[in-house]
Amino acid sequence: MGEVISLYIREMKLSSGLNTRRIFSAWDEASGAASFTLKKFFRDGKLYITLNSSVVRNQLSFQKDALIEKMNGILSEDELFTKDDARVSFVKELILK
DSSP states (O other): OHHHHHHHHHHTTOHHHHHHHHHHHHHHHHHSOGGGEEEEEEETTEEEEEESOHHHHHHHHTTHHHHHHHHHHHHHHOTTSOTTOSSSOSOOEEEEO
16 A cells, blocks of 8 residues: 555655655654744755744754754655655755744
8 A cells, every 4th residue: 555655646746745744744743843943944955944932943953963863764764755756855954043
């Protein structure tokens, strides 16, 4: 069943949008800062996050590498995340605003 879903996602060219949503969900789970997050944007391996609290932004900036690792771990375990999508793949850089 999982194989059929993956094929359907590729055929309908839904993988980029779905991957982006999965990345945003991984951010919420890994950071625990969903309530402080105003905007999320992902392009070319860079995840841009706008926060409404400078204190939270400062705390998270010290944990960037750990957050990237944790998010990518969540994504690699996600069955619906298309790992070979050239446009939207794993998080390589985290930019907090």
